[in-house]
Amino acid sequence: MTEQAATETFADLIACEDVLMFVTAAITSTGQREFHHGAAEQRLSLDFLHEYVRTNYRELYAAALALGVNDHNAATIIVGLLRHAADVPPDRRRAEGALIARRLERMPQHRVHGVFRALRRAKVNNRRTRAIARDWFAARRDPAFDAVKYRAGVRDAMRHAHLKADGELGAFLFTRATAGRFTTPLFESWRRAHFAADALYDLPYTVAEGFAAEHGVPRGVFLQRIEPRMTRLERLRLQESTRAMKKVTAVNEHADLAAMGLTRLASYVLGLSLDDRAARRAELTGALRAAARRTAGAAAGTWGRVAAVLDDSHSTLGSGAKRRRPLAVALGAHHLLEALAAPGAYTPLWTSGRTDALLLYPYGPTPLGERVLDALETGPEQLVIVSDGFDNAPPGLAGEVLRVWRTRLDPGRAVAVTHLNPVYDAADFDVRRLSPAVPTAGIRDAEDLATLTGLARFAEGRLGLADLRAHLDEQVARFLAAPR
Amino acid sequence: MIPGSAPFRLDGLRTGPPQSWGAVRIVPLLRDAPVEGLRLHRSVYDGGVRAVDVGDGSRYVAYIPHAFVATYGDDDAGTASYGTRMGAAGRAAEPERMAFGALRRMARRRGRDRLRFLPLHLAVEGYLALHFGGPEIVWERLSRRVVAGGLSPRAEQAVLGLQVAGLEDALRIFEIHPGQCGVCVYAADSLASVFIVPHPDDYRALHATLLEDMFGELIYHYALLMPSTGDLSGRIDAAAVRSLADLRAETRRLRAEWADFHDEVMAGGVLTYGGEYRTVQYLEEFTLGRHLPEFVPGRENHISESISHDDGRIAYFKSFRLSEAQVRRGHLLRTLARNDWHVQAAAADLGQTEAAFGLRLDRAGFGDLLRPDVLDLYRAEARRGRA
Numbered sequence: 001m002t003e004q005a006a007t008e009t010f011a012d013l014i015a016c017e018d019v020l021m022f023v024t025a026a027i028t029s030t031g032q033r034e035f036h037h038g039a040a041e042q043r044l045s046l047d048f049l050h051e052y053v054r055t056n057y058r059e060l061y062a063a064a065l066a067l068g069v070n071d072h073n074a075a076t077i078i079v080g081l082l083r084h085a086a087d088v089p090p091d092r093r094r095a096e097g098a099l100i101a102r103r104l105e106r107m108p109q110h111r112v113h114g115v116f117r118a119l120r121r122a123k124v125n126n127r128r129t130r131a132i133a134r135d136w137f138a139a140r141r142d143p144a145f146d147a148v149k150y151r152a153g154v155r156d157a158m159r160h161a162h163l164k165a166d167g168e169l170g171a172f173l174f175t176r177a178t179a180g181r182f183t184t185p186l187f188e189s190w191r192r193a194h195f196a197a198d199a200l201y202d203l204p205y206t207v208a209e210g211f212a213a214e215h216g217v218p219r220g221v222f223l224q225r226i227e228p229r230m231t232r233l234e235r236l237r238l239q240e241s242t243r244a245m246k247k248v249t250a251v252n253e254h255a256d257l258a259a260m261g262l263t264r265l266a267s268y269v270l271g272l273s274l275d276d277r278a279a280r281r282a283e284l285t286g287a288l289r290a291a292a293r294r295t296a297g298a299a300a301g302t303w304g305r306v307a308a309v310l311d312d313s314h315s316t317l318g319s320g321a322k323r324r325r326p327l328a329v330a331l332g333a334h335h336l337l338e339a340l341a342a343p344g345a346y347t348p349l350w351t352s353g354r355t356d357a358l359l360l361y362p363y364g365p366t367p368l369g370e371r372v373l374d375a376l377e378t379g380p381e382q383l384v385i386v387s388d389g390f391d392n393a394p395p396g397l398a399g400e401v402l403r404v405w406r407t408r409l410d411p412g413r414a415v416a417v418t419h420l421n422p423v424y425d426a427a428d429f430d431v432r433r434l435s436p437a438v439p440t441a442g443i444r445d446a447e448d449l450a451t452l453t454g455l456a457r458f459a460e461g462r463l464g465l466a467d468l469r470a471h472l473d474e475q476v477a478r479f480l481a482a483p484r
Numbered sequence: 485m486i487p488g489s490a491p492f493r494l495d496g497l498r499t500g501p502p503q504s505w506g507a508v509r510i511v512p513l514l515r516d517a518p519v520e521g522l523r524l525h526r527s528v529y530d531g532g533v534r535a536v537d538v539g540d541g542s543r544y545v546a547y548i549p550h551a552f553v554a555t556y557g558d559d560d561a562g563t564a565s566y567g568t569r570m571g572a573a574g575r576a577a578e579p580e581r582m583a584f585g586a587l588r589r590m591a592r593r594r595g596r597d598r599l600r601f602l603p604l605h606l607a608v609e610g611y612l613a614l615h616f617g618g619p620e621i622v623w624e625r626l627s628r629r630v631v632a633g634g635l636s637p638r639a640e641q642a643v644l645g646l647q648v649a650g651l652e653d654a655l656r657i658f659e660i661h662p663g664q665c666g667v668c669v670y671a672a673d674s675l676a677s678v679f680i681v682p683h684p685d686d687y688r689a690l691h692a693t694l695l696e697d698m699f700g701e702l703i704y705h706y707a708l709l710m711p712s713t714g715d716l717s718g719r720i721d722a723a724a725v726r727s728l729a730d731l732r733a734e735t736r737r738l739r740a741e742w743a744d745f746h747d748e749v750m751a752g753g754v755l756t757y758g759g760e761y762r763t764v765q766y767l768e769e770f771t772l773g774r775h776l777p778e779f780v781p782g783r784e785n786h787i788s789e790s791i792s793h794d795d796g797r798i799a800y801f802k803s804f805r806l807s808e809a810q811v812r813r814g815h816l817l818r819t820l821a822r823n824d825w826h827v828q829a830a831a832a833d834l835g836q837t838e839a840a841f842g843l844r845l846d847r848a849g850f851g852d853l854l855r856p857d858v859l860d861l862y863r864a865e866a867r868r869g870r871a
Contacts, residue, residue, distance in 0.1 A: 036505075036657055314659040365501070365659040373732055392659060394501030394742060396717035397735060404722045404731060 012465040019060045019468065021430050022053040023455070026064055026073035028431055028442030029424030032321035036390070037426040039321065045426035046073070054080050058088070062096045063472040065103045066479035067455075068448050071111045074103050079118045082129050093128065102480055104136050109146065112136065113153030120160045133161035144186045147172055149204045205230045232256055236268060257287035262295050262336060263445045267328040270360065277358050285358055292335035295447050299340055306341035307380035310334055311387035312350045313366040327362055329422040330386045332446025337384060340450070347378045351387070366390055368434070369397025376405060382416050384453070386443070388423040389432030399435035406437040418453045495797045497680065499743040500661050506650035507710035509673060510658050511746055513666035519682035519799040522770055522791065525553040526690055552603050552690075554767065554791065554800070601772070604698050606764060606789040607804055610774045612638050615817050619825035626825065627855045640810060642698035648676075649707040655694055660687070666801070668751055669694065672710035675784065676703040678754055680801035682791075702807035718742065753784030754803050769794045777806070779814035813848050820853075827854070839865040 029046050033039040050073075054061045058081075065077055078100050085093065104112050119129055137158070140146055147154045147169055155173040158165055165173055171180075172187045182188040190207070192199035197215040200208040205226055212222040223238065230238070235256070257265060269277065269284050277284060293300060316327035334357050338346045348357065349371045352364045368391040375383055391398040402417065420443040421431035433440045439456035443449065455471075496519070500512035622631050645651050648671065665687050666680035676699055681687045718741055720734045759777040766772075770791050777785040788803035806814070823829035831841035842862035845853055854862075 315657070363662075365503075365661050369735060373728065373735065377728055392501060392503045393661070394717060394739060395503065396715065397738065400717075400720045400738075401731060401735065404720050404725050404734075408722050408725050409728065409731070 015057060015060075016465040016468050018053060019057055019064075020455075022049050022061070023064055023067055023069065024431055024440075024442035025049050025424055025429065026069035026077070027067070027444055027448075027452075028070075028422065029426075030070055030072045030322070030444075033319040034322065034423050034426075035315045035318055035326075035388070036423070041426040042424065045429055046076075046424070049429055050076055050080055054084065059092070060469075060472060062099055063476050065099045066472070066476040068444075068451065070444050071107050074107060075111055075115045075118070078103065078115050079122070079124075082119060082126075082132070083122055083124050085126070085128065097128065097132065098480055099476065100132060101135055104132070105139060109150060110153070113150055113157060116157035116160065117153070120156060125160060130161045130163075133157055134163055137161075137163060143169060144184050145204070148186050148190050149207055201225050201229065203229070205234050232259065233264075236260070236264075257283070258290055260287070260291060261445070262288070262291040262332040262447050263328055265291050266331040266335075266446065267324065269358070270324045270328055270331065274359055274361070281358055288331075288335045289339070292332075292339040295336055296339040296450075299450060301340070301342055303337075303340040304342050304381040305345040305379065306337050306382045306384065307347045307349065307375035307378050308334060308337050309349050309368060309371045309375050309383070309385045309387065310351070311366060311368070312352050312354065312360050312362060313364055313390075314362050315366065315388055315390055317362040324362065326388055326422045327360060329420075329443060329446050331357060331360065333384065333386045333420065333443075333449055336446055336449050341382075347375065347380065349375050365393040367393035367397075369394070369401045372398050372401050376401075376415070380415060383418070384449075385417070385419040385434065385438075387419070387421065387434075389419070389421050389425070389434055389440070391434060402435040402438050406435075416453075418456050420449065420452060420456075497666060497798070499746045500664065501739070501742060502716065502746070503654075503658055504713045505654040505657050506712055507672050507707045508648075508650045508654035509670040509713050509716075510654060511668040511670070511750070512661045512664045513668065513678075513680060514661055514663045515665040515684070516663065518665065518684060519793060519797055521768075522682045522793075522799045523555045524681050524683075524686045524690065524800060525555060526693060552601055552800075554601070554770075554772075601789075603693070604789065604802055604804055606772075607774050607787040607802065608640070608642070608698065610762065610776055610789075611787045611806070611810070611814065612640060614776070614814060615821045619820075621824055621826070623826055625827050625854055625858045627852060630853050642700060642804070643704045645695040645697045645699055648699050648704055651699075651707065652695055655692065658691075660691060667691075667694070668746075670713070670750065671699075671703045672706035673713055673750065674703070674706055674805070675751055675753055675786070675803075676700075676706075676805050678751070678786075678788070678801055678803045680798055682799040697802075698804060700805050700807040700810065703805055716742070716745075754786045754788065764789075767791070770799060775803075777811075777814075779811055779818050781808070781812050781815050783811075785811045785814070809848070813850070816845060816848050816850060837865075838862070839869070 025046060026049075029042055031039065031043045031046055034042060053064075054077075061077065062081060065074055069077070081096055081100065085096075088096070104115070107115075116133060119125070137143070151173065157163075158173065164170075168182050168184050168187055172182065172184075172190075182191055186202065189199045189202035193203060193208070193211045197212070197217055200211040200215070200217075203211070208226050208229065209222075212219075212226075227235075257268075260268070265287055269288065272280075272284075310330040310333065312327055312330060316324065316330065318325040318327070334348050338348070348355075350357075350360065351366050351368060351371055354360060354363075366387065368385070368387055370393075372383075372385065385398075406413075406417075417438045419434050419438050419440040421433075421440055422443050423431065424442065425432045431440055431442045441452040441456040443452050496515055496517070498514045498516070500514050502509050502511045504510070619626055619631060651669070651671075663684050665682065665684055666678070667687075668678050669676045677694070677697065679690075679694060679697075681690060718738045720731070720738065725731050725734060759775055759779075761773055761775050763771055763773045770793055772789070772791050774787070774789045776787055779785060785806045786803040787806060788801060790798055790802075791800035792798050819830045819833055820827075823833055827842065828838050831838045834841060836844070839862040842854055842859060843866055845851065846859060846862075851859060
């Protein structure tokens with residue numbers, strides 16, 4: 001360790017800081033509007049970070065794909081790596097290529113088409129890019145379904161990457177719908193849907209919706225008949241709107257809350273009216289608890305005494321683009337921490353002072369300092385703070401309390417304190433920190449809570465660049481070796 | 485008329501922790517219990533430009549985005565208050581002749597238990613109408629126009645809250661406290677406006693109307709030129725902390741220190757009030773009135789309007805920070821009036837030569853007060869003095 005400390009230079013420290021800053025930003029920000037900052041500020045700030053890290057630490061930049069960076073940033077990283085590849089040695093390109101291919105596999109399909117479209121717009125069409133597109137298309141399980149659902153995207157990407165469309169795919173993508181019959185059933189349904197309203201119920205929901213509008217099918221009839229074709233998320237999304245319209249009940253019965261991800265489920269719950277939540281209390285709480293237990297997995301019950309300070313102030317409203325996202329993350333974290341803590345040893349403290357987690361809505365100021373004090377008084381082993389860091393009642397009190405706590409009352413670090421922040425602060429190129437005494441990490445999905453508390457160790461500055469590299473290498477290896 | 489020296493007190497209001505964004509700092513004022521018997525609503529005007537027939541053939545014309553409606557009595561104290569509109573018939577009707585004199589025209593009774601008034605117009609009108617009637621004694625140096633027609637019309641400029649840099653974002657981002665009934669708005673840490681309502685629900689509904697209020701040109705420039713406000717949060721004395729209880733005591737101390745600092749230093753300019761108070765209207769146990777400052781150049785001067793309960797509690801309050809030029813104009817008018825509009829006496833009062841005082845009047849925009857030939861005489865005198 002002493003040897004390593006000696007070789008650790010100032011530049012290494014800065015590199016470590018820069019990379020962590022980038023990873024935090026790439027996990028948290030989606031370039032969308034937040035409560036405090038507009039979309040343009042977010043994008044400007046994020047694009048700068050991308051360019052800065054890509055130019056200076058290209059290797060670590062690529063490795064970020066293996067971490068839990070969100071899809072928006074993964075797409076930006078991939079496009080950036082492929083656009084600026086002129087003086088990268090072949091072995092690095094191979095390593096990057098493996099990461100890119102792996103990440104593309106995991107991304108939702110429309111995001112991948114977004115990447116291809118961005119590459120096309122940037123006029124990037126080298127051999128490597130074409131190979132990546134070829135391999136991605138080759139790995140798709142159901143090309144016919146993809147082609148119907150994302151026809152324009154598939155067509156543009158195949159044309160751009162000079163890919164050969166086998167069999168009827170070429171005719172489907174590149175000729176007019178009226179040209180002639182197909183033998184592939186899905187293609188044939190798509191062709192027939194142009195003329196016959198009956199045929200559209202074999203198509204994916206999003207495609208059928210357009211045809212239904214064209215044929216003037218009443219919305220209620222359409223939803224009822226297309227229901228088996230909906231994906232799980234489409235069903236969830238439509239459940240409430242159809243209920244509000246009093247159209248169909250069929251959609252309701254099949255919405256599968258138990259299989260939802262924790263944060264998505266929390267967002268869904270917070271989108272319901274308070275009356276609905278109260279009426280469906282057992283069902284919703286059960287689903288949230290089940291999702292949290294599933295996420296916690298083997299780690300359930302191992303964290304000992306846990307206290308959480310959770311932000312439900314007015315600013316957790318998020319923005320039109322990220323509606324109630326910060327509150328949803330806090331609600332997800334609340335249930336996850338309950339599962340991680342030893343049974344009965346979990347204390348949640350919402351900033352508003354409310355105690356019923358199901359009936360939350362963004363309200364009031366953010367008295368983080370007082371709540372942190374309340375939490376410390378319960379004598380926890382772990383203290384997790386989920387907040388956007390705009391501590392304003394009074395401002396800066398949480399930082400002061402944590403500083404004094406660390407220096408005077410708990411210099412031995414008996415209590416592990418972590419601050420998780422769901423909001424990227426465009427002005428600081430980082431998430432807002434409460435205090436230098438406490439590690440802060442960005443969080444986008446409550447599911448990542450456990451891994452992020454691990455990453456937050458680096459932010460505390462006690463581990464150096466070598467440790468960070470080792471951590472990233474390990475993550476990359478695990479990412480590439482993970483089963484498909 | 486209440487004696488001008490009576491200090492303005494914020495009984496029942498506590499100062500909350502500040503929130504700042506850019507150059508704007510917003511300090512909430514909290515009530516433990518709302519003032520009963522009075523509610524404020526917002527009356528939205530869709531027409532925009534309003535003309536009020538004052539009664540003597542002249543009209544008061546204003547662009548009014550909204551007005552406040554004060555409802556008093558207990559009957560509907562609990563109703564929600566957002567966007568309350570006056571009935572269509574009431575609005576379509578031609579404004580009737582004001583039953584109240586010239587001073588009261590900005591406040592108008594709507595029904596038996598309601599009063600409509602235009603926010604801040606009362607205060608601003610009070611300032612505009614300062615010595616409105618002009619001189620009582622016809623001195624030969626005063627121009628014939630002033631002697632005949634008084635100081636009307638006078639014009640002053642103000643900017644809309646929307647134009648104050650950063651105010652819109654600051655108000656949007658501001659997290660309203662439970663029980664909050666008022667707010668102090670600072671631009672570059674100088675007090676721009678104090679706004680107090682009787683009930684937390686009223687505040688919630690009227691919070692955004694601050695954006696449609698008038699702000700002085702001084703505040704506009706301060707907000708534009710100051711990038712961001714400093715950090716005013718105190719520090720905990722780590723050496724004094726031995727336990728969690730100590731830490732909690734320290735946080736309480738910080739809170740109290742902030743409240744004292746704010747009330748005494750930051751809001752001192754409006755809370756320790758000199759100047760004069762004039763009652764405009766009585767509403768059962770409430771009184772609607774306006775305050776005019778002492779017009780001391782170089783100091784903070786706020787004009788304001790208020791509704792206070794008979795027991796001294798403030799139910800409604802709204803203030804406007806005068807810019808330096810506006811204060812000077814008020815100061816000059818006051819000085820002239822104090823000396824019975826005698827130019828030489830006023831100049832002596834200020835310790836100036838008559839010519840310097842005359843030119844000062846001219847620079848402040850009151851050149852019309854003096855006869856043109858007298859003004860020329862002053863200018864010549866000044867030139868000679870310089871040469």
